[in-house]
Amino acid sequence: MTPVPRTLFSSEHDQFRDTVRRFVETELAPHHAQWEDAQVVPREVWRKAGEAGLLCCSLPEEYGGPGADWLYDVVVIEELSYAGMTGPGFMVHSEMCAPYILAWGTEELKREWLPRMVSGEAIGAIAMTEPGAGSDVKNVKLRARREGDEYVLDGQKVYISNGQTADVVVTATKTDPEAGARGMSLIAVPTASAGFERGRNLKKIGLKAQDTSELFYSGVRVPVANRLGDEGQGFSMLMTKLAQERLTQAIRSVAVAEAAIRWTFDYTRGREAFDGTIADFQNTQFTLAQLEAETTAQRVFVDWCIARHLKGELTAVEAAKAKLVASDLHCKVVDQCLQFFGGYGYMQEYPIARAYIDARIVKIAGGAMEVMKQIIWRDMAKRNS
Numbered sequence: 001m002t003p004v005p006r007t008l009f010s011s012e013h014d015q016f017r018d019t020v021r022r023f024v025e026t027e028l029a030p031h032h033a034q035w036e037d038a039q040v041v042p043r044e045v046w047r048k049a050g051e052a053g054l055l056c057c058s059l060p061e062e063y064g065g066p067g068a069d070w071l072y073d074v075v076v077i078e079e080l081s082y083a084g085m086t087g088p089g090f091m092v093h094s095e096m097c098a099p100y101i102l103a104w105g106t107e108e109l110k111r112e113w114l115p116r117m118v119s120g121e122a123i124g125a126i127a128m129t130e131p132g133a134g135s136d137v138k139n140v141k142l143r144a145r146r147e148g149d150e151y152v153l154d155g156q157k158v159y160i161s162n163g164q165t166a167d168v169v170v171t172a173t174k175t176d177p178e179a180g181a182r183g184m185s186l187i188a189v190p191t192a193s194a195g196f197e198r199g200r201n202l203k204k205i206g207l208k209a210q211d212t213s214e215l216f217y218s219g220v221r222v223p224v225a226n227r228l229g230d231e232g233q234g235f236s237m238l239m240t241k242l243a244q245e246r247l248t249q250a251i252r253s254v255a256v257a258e259a260a261i262r263w264t265f266d267y268t269r270g271r272e273a274f275d276g277t278i279a280d281f282q283n284t285q286f287t288l289a290q291l292e293a294e295t296t297a298q299r300v301f302v303d304w305c306i307a308r309h310l311k312g313e314l315t316a317v318e319a320a321k322a323k324l325v326a327s328d329l330h331c332k333v334v335d336q337c338l339q340f341f342g343g344y345g346y347m348q349e350y351p352i353a354r355a356y357i358d359a360r361i362v363k364i365a366g367g368a369m370e371v372m373k374q375i376i377w378r379d380m381a382k383r384n385s
Contacts (some may be wrong), residue, residue, distance in 0.1 A: 003258075003296050008303055013071050016053075020079040023052050028085045035087045035209035039201050040164055043123070045088060050120025056094045059102060064115030070310060074251060081255035084351050086358050087209025089125075089162040093117065095248045097124030097162075099241055100170045101188060104229035109188060113168050125166035127157040127215055128238070138181040138235050142217060144173035149224050151175070151187060153195075153217040163213025164201050166191055171217075172238065175231050184234035188226045195220040206358035242367065243319035247309055249366045250302050250322035253330035257295045260355055261288060264337040271340075278340055287340075291333050298329050317379040324372040327362040334359045 009017075027048055035041045049055050057072035059065025066072070073094060080090065098117050101110060101124075116122035130140055142155025153173060160169070169189045176183030189196065199214025229237055265288060268279040278284050305322045308314040334355045338345040345352050363369045 003292060004299060006299075006303060008071060008306060009075075013075055016072055017075045017079060019052065020054060020076055021083075023049070023054060024079055024083045024085055027052075028080075028088065029083055032085060032087055032209060037208075039203070039208055040211040041087045041089075041209055043120075043165060046120035046123055046165075048120070049088065049090065050118060055090060055120055056098045056114070056118045059098060059114055059118055063102070063110055064118040066118075071306070074306060077248060077251050078255045081252045082259045084256075084259070084354050084358070086207045086354075089123075089165075089210045091248055091252070092126065092161045093124045096126045096241070096245055097168070097170050099244065100126065100186060100228055100237065101168075103241070104186070104237060105188065106225050109226060109228075113188070116167075122167040123162055123165045124168050124170070125160055125162035126170045127160045127163075128172045129159045130156060131158055138184060140172050140174060140184065141177075142171065142173050143177065144175050144185060144187055144222075146175065146224065147221075150221045151224060151227070153187070153189065153220040153222065155217050157215040157217075158199075159202065160213050160215050161207075161210055163215055164198055164211035169215065170228065172234055179232065181235040182232050184238075185231050186228040186234040186237055187222055188228060189217070189220060189222055190226075193220045193222060205360060206354075207361060208357075239316065243314055243316045244309065245366045246319040246323040246372075247302075247305055247314065249362060250298075250305065250319075250326035253323075253326035253362055254295065254299050254302050256355055256359070257291070257326075257330055257333040258299070260334050260337045260352060261291055261295060263352055264288060264340050268340050284340060287336055291336060294329055295333065298326055302326060317375060320367070320372040320375040323366060324369060324376070327369060330362050331359045 027045065053066055054076050056065050057068045057076065058070045061067040077091060098114060101113055113122060117124050128140065130142060132139065132141060142153065142157065144151040144153050153171070157171070167190065169191060171187050171189045173185055173187055174183050175185040195218045197216040197218065199216060202212045202214065204212055268284050269277055271278045302322055305314055305318055308318065334352065338352050338356050341350060341352055344350055347353055348357070
């Protein structure tokens with residue numbers, strides 16, 4: 001689908017891509033509209049995805065994973081994006097929750113959760129956002145008070161993807177409310193814990209098949225062993241892994257842009273108007289050519305970032321640049337492409353309409369666009385001081 005040759009992937013990756021594509025076509029696409037109405041994806045779908053090897057592809061074999069490189073995860077992200085499958089929260093599960101447990105969980109915690117996350121038996125979520133703390137994650141208020149060998153958690157989270165279905169939630173807490181960012185810790189909270197409650201499944205503009213919830217912690221007791229890493233290191237952990245999350249968002253955005261251009265190219269060449277087709281008009285040609293050029297440029301940059309990430313060299317600033325530009329491009333492409341579909345583009349049965357509805361979140365999720373600009377500006381000021 002991409003207009004430029006990509007050198008990242010081997011023949012094994014290409015074979016896996018075929019597997020993922022068949023799974024999407026047979027197990028996801030026929031049911032996605034139904035899941036959007038239900039606002040949740042059945043757990044059985046997660047188990048099927050686990051059996052097909054689509055979850056946590058890069059987790060080591062010792063924890064039940066395939067032990068593959070991260071490019072296999074990239075393939076899953078791209079194929080879901082090409083098909084407009086926003087429902088299963090696989091990205092949150094595989095790219096945001098599992099990596100924290102793998103990197104900083106105790107051996108016991110990793111063996112308890114990771115194999116089940118690979119198989120789809122257990123679903124993961126990550127809870128950072130609160131009613132009073134969004135992009136400024138160091139401002140979280142949820143309190144984790146230590147009592148002997150346990151933490152007692154009290155507080156609230158909101159807008160948590162996979163919140164209705166999650167079995168374990170990596171939760172950003174304040175273990176020392178007076179220490180600012182240095183007082184934050186991450187704790188893996190089983191949702192079966194007494195005092196943990198899910199709020200309503202929130203109704204959203206887009207991503208309607210992906211369940212999103214309020215979460216409430218009322219005297220939730222969790223073993224100290226469920227803390228990830230050292231106490232007070234949660235903020236630095238988030239900063240480390242947020243680069244991958246932002247790159248993941250950029251990967252998805254470029255794939256959606258490529259898909260939207262392809263849908264529009266095909267549609268305009270077949271849609272008759274004024275003794276020709278919509279594709280015969282210079283405006284159509286120039287608009288799609290411009291979008292194609294911009295998407296190609298961003299594809300090259302995102303692939304460069306992927307290569308950097310595989311070597312452990314991707315910086316937070318590079319990830320912020322990728323997310324910033326890709327998010328803007330994502331929204332621009334689906335908006336301009338939808339225009340060529342006319343009234344059809346306003347009907348949700350058309351992929352371009354659903355892509356338009358789902359696009360707006362990319363300027364918010366994983367850090368607002370303004371935060372990305374702030375990160376980039378600080379780097380500019382530092383380099384030029």
